[in-house]
Amino acid sequence: MAIQDVLQFGNPLLREPCVDVSDFASTDVLTTLADLQDTLIDLQRIHGRGGGLAAPQIGSTLNIVYINAKGRSFHLSNPVIVERSEETFEVWDFCFSANAAFLAPVTRNLRIVVEYRDSSGEKVSEEFEGYFSELLQHEIDHLNGTLFIDHIRNPESMMMVEEWDRLHNNGQQAG
Ligand SMILES: [Zn+2]
Numbered sequence: 292m293a294i295q296d297v298l299q300f301g302n303p304l305l306r307e308p309c310v311d312v313s314d315f316a317s318t319d320v321l322t323t324l325a326d327l328q329d330t331l332i333d334l335q336r337i338h339g340r341g342g343g344l345a346a347p348q349i350g351s352t353l354n355i356v357y358i359n360a361k362g363r364s365f366h367l368s369n370p371v372i373v374e375r376s377e378e379t380f381e382v383w384d385f386c387f388s389a390n391a392a393f394l395a396p397v398t399r400n401l402r403i404v405v406e407y408r409d410s411s412g413e414k415v416s417e418e419f420e421g422y423f424s425e426l427l428q429h430e431i432d433h434l435n436g437t438l439f440i441d442h443i444r445n446p447e448s449m450m451m452v453e454e455w456d457r458l459h460n461n462g463q464q465a466g
Contacts, residue, residue: 293325293326293329294326294329294330294333295326295329295330295349295350296349296350297330297334297344297348297349297387297388298347298348298349298350298388299388299389299390300386300388300389300438300440302388304347304350304352305347305348305388305433305436305438306436306438307347307352307436308434308435308436309346309347309351309352309353309354309355309434309435310352310353310354311353311354311368311369312353312354312355312368312369312408315368315408315410315411315412319351319353320353320355320368323346323349323351323353323355324355324357324366324410326349326351327344327345327346327349327355327356327357327366328357328359328364328366330344330348330349331343331344331357331359332359334387334391335359338387338391340385340391341385341387341391342358342359342360342361342422342426343356343357343358343359343360343426343427343429343430344356344357344387344430345357345430345431345433345434346433346434347433347434347436348387348388348433353368354368354369354370354434355367355368356370356427356430356431356433356434358423358426358427358430360422360423360426361422361423365409365410366409366410367405367407367408367409367427367430368407368408368409368410368412369407369408370405370406370407370427370430370431370434371405371406371407371431372403372404372405372427372428372431373404373405373406373416374402374403374404374418375400375402375403376400376401376402376403377400378400378401378402379398379399379400379401380398380399380401380421380425381396381397381398381399382396382397382399382425383395383396383455383459384396384397384425384429384439384442385439385452386429386438386439386440388433388438389440391452392451392452393449393450393451393452393455394449394450394452394455395439395440395443395445395446395448395449395450396443396445396448397439397442397443397444398442398444399424399425399428399442400424400428401420401421401424402418402419402420402424403418403419403424403427403428404416404417404418404419405417405418405419405427405431
């Protein structure tokens with residue numbers, strides 16, 4: 292449908308919890324699904340990194356996330372993390388709502404189980420591990436008004452993206 296502007300840190304809408312999708316055929320929902328896809332693909336083209344986008348980042352209050360990463364492209368509506376592994380890992384994270392300008396290490400659960408509705412409203416329960424686990428924890432946090440900076444334990448470890456790219460050759464993580 293359309294590429295949307297991405298709300299940036301400091302916008303109070305990023306701190307509001309979203310509401311569940313009930314009518315999967317409504318214009319509002321269909322527009323949000325399409326706009327998330329168009330906007331994420333544009334952001335990936337511009338920044339060369341990132342794998343997901345959440346509805347509040349484009350000003351929608353619906354519980355919808357769009358993922359486009361590692362050859363898999365799908366929407367999750369009303370996603371809820373129902374299980375988290377005790378095992379954790381540390382990942383360099385960043386956010387398109389901070390213009391993907393800096394990264395910081397955050398600790399995430401290595402594996403999660405997510406219950407969600409697919410784009411046609413069908414119930415799905417799926418386990419995610421590693422990269423996708425981190426990505427979905429980041430995006431589902433957005434739906435609850437939580438940002439990755441809330442998880443930063445060591446602010447001194449934050450790096451601007453130019454410096455991070457100089458030290459690492461592979462772009463990674465959320466959005
Ligand atoms: Zn984000």
